[in-house]
Amino acid sequence: MLKIAAIVGSIRKESFNLRVVETLKERYQEQFELDIITLYDIPMYNPDDELTPPESVITLRKRIKEEDGVLIATPEYNSSIPGVLKNALDWLSRVEMVLVGKPVMIVGGSPGVLGTVRAQMQLRQILNARGIGAHVLPLNEVFIGSLHEKVQDGRLQDENTLKFLDEVIANFIQFVKDTNQR
Numbered sequence: 711m712l713k714i715a716a717i718v719g720s721i722r723k724e725s726f727n728l729r730v731v732e733t734l735k736e737r738y739q740e741q742f743e744l745d746i747i748t749l750y751d752i753p754m755y756n757p758d759d760e761l762t763p764p765e766s767v768i769t770l771r772k773r774i775k776e777e778d779g780v781l782i783a784t785p786e787y788n789s790s791i792p793g794v795l796k797n798a799l800d801w802l803s804r805v806e807m808v809l810v811g812k813p814v815m816i817v818g819g820s821p822g823v824l825g826t827v828r829a830q831m832q833l834r835q836i837l838n839a840r841g842i843g844a845h846v847l848p849l850n851e852v853f854i855g856s857l858h859e860k861v862q863d864g865r866l867q868d869e870n871t872l873k874f875l876d877e878v879i880a881n882f883i884q885f886v887k888d889t890n891q892r
């Protein structure tokens with residue numbers, strides 16, 4: 711079975727984006743194993759520490775290295791990605807560059823109407839940076855607006871969004887297989 715890491719860009723306990731990821735884990739459990747990675751314990755990146763990183767960063771690198779692909783769920787903070795997510799990507803861009811060539815897909819949602827459009831545009835640019843070099847699923851943009859209304863009882867419940875996700879996830883699975891066969 712395929713193994714996908716899901717990096718959650720919010721460390722808020724009641725994060726809607728975390729709820730989306732938990733929904734994906736359940737909904738597609740027959741198709742892949744989703745390893746949910748939260749960033750609570752990742753300290754601020756400092757170049758002085760990159761050769762002797764904390765245990766949490768070693769574990770983060772190892773988990774991503776072992777997975778077939780990566781899903782990133784990002785909230786939008788001030789028209790960009792949250793600092794915790796950028797910080798984790800900075801760690802991952804150095805020394806052991808575990809995202810290089812890795813198939814990645816992006817999802818994100820917010821209570822606003824644009825549903826993380828601006829954050830995701832920036833995230834695609836960041837994922838294309840030299841030390842990151844991820845192989846990002848083209849097109850297939852998942853912007854979930856009004857997300858606070860679509861999450862109920864801790865799960866994404868909006869039928870249209872879920873149907874759209876079925877298509878995107880199918881595309882991503884094919885993309886992961888194609889990328890890893892090359």
Ligand SMILES: Cc1cc2nc3c(=O)[nH]c(=O)nc-3n(C[C@H](O)[C@H](O)[C@H](O)COP(=O)(O)O)c2cc1C
Nearest residue numbers: 720722725726727728785786787788789820821822
């Ligand atoms: C510091 C801060 C900045 C925010 N900026 C934006 C923004 O630029 N665009 C947006 O759609 N939502 C913005 N929001 C609202 C977030 O989308 C909302 O808090 C969302 O629930 C965060 O995702 P989470 O539930 O996964 O933690 C902001 C929230 C915070 C706390």
